[in-house]
Structure formats: C-alpha cells, structure tokens
Amino acid sequence: MAADDFIPIPKMTVTMDYDPYETLCQDCRLVELCLPYGLPKTELEQFETIVKNKAPLLTDQYLYQQDEKCQSLFVVKTGSFRSFIYSEDGAEQTIGFYLPGELMGFDAFQHGRFTSSSIALETSKVCELPLSQLNKLCRLIPSLQSQMLRVLGKEIESDHNLILLLGHxxxxxxxxxxxxxxxxxxxxxxxxxxxxxxxxxxxxxxxxxxxxxxxxxxxxxxxxxxxxxxxxxxxxxxxxxxxxxxxxx
Amino acid sequence: MAADDFIPIPKMTVTMDYDPYETLCQDCRLVELCLPYGLPKTELEQFETIVKNKAPLLTDQYLYQQDEKCQSLFVVKTGSFRSFIYSEDGAEQTIGFYLPGELMGFDAFQHGRFTSSSIALETSKVCELPLSQLNKLCRLIPSLQSQMLRVLGKEIESDHNLILLLGHxxxxxxxxxxxxxxxxxxxxxxxxxxxxxxxxxxxxxxxxxxxxxxxxxxxxxxxxxxxxxxxxxxxxxxxxxxxxxxxxx
DNA sequence: CGCCCCCTTGAGGGTGGTCAACTTCTGTGG
DNA sequence: CCACAGAAGTTGACCACCCTCAAGGGGGCG
Structure with a gap:
C-alpha cells in the first residue's frame, strides 16, 4: 500500500479516471435511463463530480464478488453483465443480466458486502459511484435520494418478476x-x-x-x-x- | 352498507389511532428488529411522532392492494401477513410471509404504487409509517436513512433467497x-x-x-x-x- | 490443424403435476 | 345442540414434462 505512493499510477487508469468527457453524464446517451435522471443541470453537474471511471472489463472478468466489501455502486455504460449468487453447496443461481443504464450492487446495502457476484459477459465499461460520496450527495439533493429509492424499487420489482417466472x-x-x-x-x-x-x-x-x-x-x-x-x-x-x-x- | 353511516365509528379505532402508549417504539419489544434500530434516544423520540396506529386487521383483510397508491410503509406489530402479486393472466404468486418486526411496502418505491398485495393471515396489527414524513425524517437523521437502505437491502436479499429456492x-x-x-x-x-x-x-x-x-x-x-x-x-x-x-x- | 468449449440432439426415467375421491374442520343457521 | 355446506387438507392413480446421461456437431482460437 505504502509503495503505491511512489509508483506512478498506470497511465490508462489516470486517463480513464480523469478523462473529462468520459464522466460527463450530460453527454451520456443513457442519462434518461440512469440514476441522475430528471436532475436539474446544476445538480447533475454535482453528480458528475463523484462518478469514477473504471478500466473496461474483459469477458469473464469479475466486477465484484460475493462477500466482498462494497465501496461503490456501478452502472453499466457499455456491454453487459451477469450477476449470480452461490448457495451453500456451491451451486450458482443467476439473478439477472444487466444492460447499459442499469445499476448493480444494491444487494450490498444490508451488510455493506455484496451478496452476489457480477461478471462481464463481454468487454464492458461501467461508471463507478463511490458509496460514501453518493450518500453525502443524496442528503444534499432530495430528488437524487428519491431517485435512488425508485431504482431500488425497480430492482425489487424485477426480482419479483423473476420469482413469478420461476415459480409458476x-x-x-x-x-x-x-x-x-x-x-x-x-x-x-x-x-x-x-x-x-x-x-x-x-x-x-x-x-x-x-x-x-x-x-x-x-x-x-x-x-x-x-x-x-x-x-x-x-x-x-x-x-x-x-x-x-x-x-x- | 348505508346503515353503517349511522353507526358510530367503533371506539377501538379511535383509541388505536391516538393511544400514546401504542406508538412508543421505546417500549416495543420489537425495536431491535425494526426500522429505528440503533437510533439514539432523542431521534427515536422523533421517529415515534410519525408512527401511526391502524385498526387491527382481521383474517383475509387486505393491508394494501396491488396498483393502489402507496402513502405509507407498514411494520408488522402482531400477527402475520402474506404478500403476493398477480400475473397478467390472474394467477397469484406469493412473494413472502411477514412476521412481527418486518417491513412491508418497499416494492412501491419505483412508481409510488404497490406492486404487490398484502393480506392478513390472522388478526394482526401494524404500525403505519407515512412516506412523506418518513422521507423528511430520513433527511434529518442520516442513520435512519442508512437503516432504511439496510432494510431495503434485506428485502432484496430475501428475494434472492427465494429465487435460489425456486430455481434450483x-x-x-x-x-x-x-x-x-x-x-x-x-x-x-x-x-x-x-x-x-x-x-x-x-x-x-x-x-x-x-x-x-x-x-x-x-x-x-x-x-x-x-x-x-x-x-x-x-x-x-x-x-x-x-x-x-x-x-x- | 487440432483442441476445447459451446451447443445440439437423442433415449430413457423420475419428479411432481393433474384429476378425483374422501376426510376433517369451520362456520352458519335452524 | 345438531345439520349442513363449504373450505381445507389428505391420499391415491396416472402420466407428462423436463432432467439426466450420453454422443456427436460446429465454431473460435492458439
């Protein structure tokens, strides 16, 4: 960890992290499907400041793994993901597939750890939303707060649809x-x-x-x-x- | 039906709504399982002010119905509930059973309407949490806010468990x-x-x-x-x- | 080219659904 | 108190759907 202070951060990462174009929600074609949907311009600009870009993920690369500590939520920018959980006996159950504009990581809200894993189905990019900053911003922007709850509600509804499908x-x-x-x-x-x-x-x-x-x-x-x-x-x-x-x- | 108009509202209902004892979370044996878990005393007292009591529900009485506008969340105080959704063809799928201390109504966050129905399995009491006041309070009390998210996360996890169960x-x-x-x-x-x-x-x-x-x-x-x-x-x-x-x- | 993974297709058997009859329990009214 | 109706639960017979196991095809990539 301490060594990192002296090693220059890999250039690509730097580019990805700070490329101003990459982080502009205003210019993103997905903005109407995404978390900041409906925010006024000034607040959208606030929101943009907390969005981090991650290096693109390759096929079969994990975005996060079950039981890992959750520091961020993620939005699919391009590509697609599969999320799944392991049962005690090691069997997998796929919970859902995520397409651009969809948020991943909500299931970690209960204990701060992911209760599912997420893996890239193809080369994919995500926007990273650090939880600490997101929480602060939610307190400042009530409409972001309700938008969060709305997306959470959507997640629950989508789970209910799957339950309906599997059960009957x-x-x-x-x-x-x-x-x-x-x-x-x-x-x-x-x-x-x-x-x-x-x-x-x-x-x-x-x-x-x-x-x-x-x-x-x-x-x-x-x-x-x-x-x-x-x-x-x-x-x-x-x-x-x-x-x-x-x-x- | 019309005859009912002339019958005075049962006293019990009035009592239930305003009985100060009934709304004291501090004295509730479920407080450690409930939404305000972990709140300091002063904030718990704030929380208590928004809790409304409803008249007890009888067996097979609806707490809320699918597509109905959601004004409040509910916590089971005594008894139990069954929540279920209708698919397009009218078939039911039971989503879950709710025991004391458990919250119901989260699925309405997406569109402001319940996406499931909830029905009492026996004579049951609930605490009602009006959304408008709950939202305001969440902004004032950050730990209540995170507690909300935690309970939402729990709901999602419980759905995931059901998916695992149904699928495999x-x-x-x-x-x-x-x-x-x-x-x-x-x-x-x-x-x-x-x-x-x-x-x-x-x-x-x-x-x-x-x-x-x-x-x-x-x-x-x-x-x-x-x-x-x-x-x-x-x-x-x-x-x-x-x-x-x-x-x- | 050859390997490996993904996908397809076939044959056979078991789990659990369907249909039906019957019992037990509950609530209602005489 | 009993008679009755209707709901809830149990049990049995049958068989369809889908799983299991197995073998073979086909595309991608080194």
Missing amino acids: RSAKEKMATFLLRLSHRYNALGFSKTEFNLTMKRQDIANFLGITNETVSRLLAELNHQGIITINRRNVKINNMDSLKVIVE | RSAKEKMATFLLRLSHRYNALGFSKTEFNLTMKRQDIANFLGITNETVSRLLAELNHQGIITINRRNVKINNMDSLKVIVE
Missing part, C-alpha cells in the same frame, strides 16, 4: 418470457426489438430460468422450427412477436 | 428450507424454534414454493412419517433439525 411457469413460457423481456429492454435502449445478440451462454439462460441448457436448446430449436424466431448461435430474430406473447399468455 | 431446488428441499427458515425467524422473535403454528394455508405454502398443495401435503406427511417433524394441522414440531438441514444440504 413451464419451461416454454419461461423461454418466451425471457426473449420478450430482452427484446423490450433492447428496444428501450434504442436498439432493434426484433433482432439482437444474446451475450450470454445457453447455460447462463438455463440457470437463470431454473431449467437445463439442454431444455433451452430444445426450446429455441422448437421456436426456430415453428418460424416464430430465427436463431443462429447467439443471434436472435423475432419473426412473430405475437406468437411469443401467446405462449406467455 | 427439488420440492423436498424447498419444503425443508421453508420449515427451517420459519424456525429461524420465530427464534429471532423469541419464540420456540422447534414448535410453532403455521399461520398460512397449505395452498399458500405451495404457491410460495412453486409447487402444488398436494405435494406440500405429501411431503409434510413423509417428514412426519420419518419422525423428522410432528405435524398436526397447522401445528409443527421439529424433532430433528439436523435431518432437515441434511435435506437442504
């Missing part, structure tokens, strides 16, 4: 729901809602939905065969959105 | 986990951890665990037959905690 749906309904929700989220980001690439493995989808990867394969093949989707490795085209919705009911 | 466990493992968790929670409340009454129906348990009530019956009968538990209608005795833990692994 057949494998086919789960698969169709998964595709529809991805489509919806990509659409909200300004991408096509009928064609997108899955950034996660079949195994990840299976684990998320509480089924096996063989079942995922079979169901995707079936939907493909019926012409409802066209799937080629990770590339998905939705040909008939309504049919998917019928499956979900 | 056999019916038997689910059942054993359910019993162990109830035992643990009753114990934290100062009750016996080996004997307690289920306040919910078999159907509620089944729905919560994503299985059928027939399966719940069969599994409870099996555990009973093996001597691991003794079950008589809603009364449960855990005879062999370790065996349950082995089932869960």
Whole structure:
C-alpha cells in the first residue's frame, strides 16, 4: 500500500479516471435511463463530480464478488453483465443480466458486502459511484435520494418478476418470457426489438430460468422450427412477436 | 352498507389511532428488529411522532392492494401477513410471509404504487409509517436513512433467497428450507424454534414454493412419517433439525 | 490443424403435476 | 345442540414434462 505512493499510477487508469468527457453524464446517451435522471443541470453537474471511471472489463472478468466489501455502486455504460449468487453447496443461481443504464450492487446495502457476484459477459465499461460520496450527495439533493429509492424499487420489482417466472411457469413460457423481456429492454435502449445478440451462454439462460441448457436448446430449436424466431448461435430474430406473447399468455 | 353511516365509528379505532402508549417504539419489544434500530434516544423520540396506529386487521383483510397508491410503509406489530402479486393472466404468486418486526411496502418505491398485495393471515396489527414524513425524517437523521437502505437491502436479499429456492431446488428441499427458515425467524422473535403454528394455508405454502398443495401435503406427511417433524394441522414440531438441514444440504 | 468449449440432439426415467375421491374442520343457521 | 355446506387438507392413480446421461456437431482460437 505504502509503495503505491511512489509508483506512478498506470497511465490508462489516470486517463480513464480523469478523462473529462468520459464522466460527463450530460453527454451520456443513457442519462434518461440512469440514476441522475430528471436532475436539474446544476445538480447533475454535482453528480458528475463523484462518478469514477473504471478500466473496461474483459469477458469473464469479475466486477465484484460475493462477500466482498462494497465501496461503490456501478452502472453499466457499455456491454453487459451477469450477476449470480452461490448457495451453500456451491451451486450458482443467476439473478439477472444487466444492460447499459442499469445499476448493480444494491444487494450490498444490508451488510455493506455484496451478496452476489457480477461478471462481464463481454468487454464492458461501467461508471463507478463511490458509496460514501453518493450518500453525502443524496442528503444534499432530495430528488437524487428519491431517485435512488425508485431504482431500488425497480430492482425489487424485477426480482419479483423473476420469482413469478420461476415459480409458476413451464419451461416454454419461461423461454418466451425471457426473449420478450430482452427484446423490450433492447428496444428501450434504442436498439432493434426484433433482432439482437444474446451475450450470454445457453447455460447462463438455463440457470437463470431454473431449467437445463439442454431444455433451452430444445426450446429455441422448437421456436426456430415453428418460424416464430430465427436463431443462429447467439443471434436472435423475432419473426412473430405475437406468437411469443401467446405462449406467455 | 348505508346503515353503517349511522353507526358510530367503533371506539377501538379511535383509541388505536391516538393511544400514546401504542406508538412508543421505546417500549416495543420489537425495536431491535425494526426500522429505528440503533437510533439514539432523542431521534427515536422523533421517529415515534410519525408512527401511526391502524385498526387491527382481521383474517383475509387486505393491508394494501396491488396498483393502489402507496402513502405509507407498514411494520408488522402482531400477527402475520402474506404478500403476493398477480400475473397478467390472474394467477397469484406469493412473494413472502411477514412476521412481527418486518417491513412491508418497499416494492412501491419505483412508481409510488404497490406492486404487490398484502393480506392478513390472522388478526394482526401494524404500525403505519407515512412516506412523506418518513422521507423528511430520513433527511434529518442520516442513520435512519442508512437503516432504511439496510432494510431495503434485506428485502432484496430475501428475494434472492427465494429465487435460489425456486430455481434450483427439488420440492423436498424447498419444503425443508421453508420449515427451517420459519424456525429461524420465530427464534429471532423469541419464540420456540422447534414448535410453532403455521399461520398460512397449505395452498399458500405451495404457491410460495412453486409447487402444488398436494405435494406440500405429501411431503409434510413423509417428514412426519420419518419422525423428522410432528405435524398436526397447522401445528409443527421439529424433532430433528439436523435431518432437515441434511435435506437442504 | 487440432483442441476445447459451446451447443445440439437423442433415449430413457423420475419428479411432481393433474384429476378425483374422501376426510376433517369451520362456520352458519335452524 | 345438531345439520349442513363449504373450505381445507389428505391420499391415491396416472402420466407428462423436463432432467439426466450420453454422443456427436460446429465454431473460435492458439
């Protein structure tokens, strides 16, 4: 630790950390989906001062790990992440996939340690929001405070949706729901809602939905065969959105 | 209905709302499990001023309903609640059961409306925390603020546990986990951890665990037959905690 | 080119759902 | 107090869905 004082910080990090462009929320195309959404300009500028940039993460690199102390929240800037928890016996359960504009790390609020791990599915960038500064700012800016609670509420709602999915749906309904929700989220980001690439493995989808990867394969093949989707490795085209919705009911 | 207009409001309700004793958190045996946990005395007194008492709820009475506007959070004082969400097709999914000291209503933070319903499983009392006043107080008392976030984090963690349970466990493992968790929670409340009454129906348990009530019956009968538990209608005795833990692994 | 991982496809079996009948308990009214 | 209806819970028979296990295809990368 003490040695760090004498070693120059790697240049890239310095660039990433202080590049003024990188930290400007005002210019970020995701600002309407992100935490500071709706803040007046002066307060947005305050907010920008606490945002730190991290070096981009490569595929399969951890953003944080379960039980690690939580110092910051993170927002996906580009790329995507998978978050998951280990049960006592070491089995993984994928909790969710995170796309640009989405916040990660809330589950650490209870004890100050992450209760899940988060791993990059592809080369990805995040904005880091140091908790100490974020908390201070929340006290100064009431609307940021309520925005925080709103995003937390969204996290809870998304968990509830997953619970609903896992508890009462057949494998086919789960698969169709998964595709529809991805489509919806990509659409909200300004991408096509009928064609997108899955950034996660079949195994990840299976684990998320509480089924096996063989079942995922079979169901995707079936939907493909019926012409409802066209799937080629990770590339998905939705040909008939309504049919998917019928499956979900 | 119209006749009710001429009947004086039951005295009890009036008493409940203004009884000064009822609102004293300092004297509440649940204070260590509740939102104001850890607040210094002066701030606890501030907190007490915003707590409202509601008339007790009877079995099957709604505390709040999905899509209803959220004005307050609630803490269970006595009794128990079941919270659940409706999916588009009208099917219910039970999200959780709430015991004394536990907070309900967080899921409304996103849009200001409840995304779940909550119903009393038996005659139950709650403390009501009006959101407008709670928010103001959070700004005045930073430790209350962090306590809020901590309880929110707990809610998220509990959702994650349910996701883990629903996604990757056999019916038997689910059942054993359910019993162990109830035992643990009753114990934290100062009750016996080996004997307690289920306040919910078999159907509620089944729905919560994503299985059928027939399966719940069969599994409870099996555990009973093996001597691991003794079950008589809603009364449960855990005879062999370790065996349950082995089932869960 | 060859290895490894990801994905696909097939065959067979078990878990848990569905349907149905029956028992037990609760609440209501005569 | 009993009769009755309806809800809650139990138990059994059957079988479908999805998991397990296994083998084979295909793309990416060194």
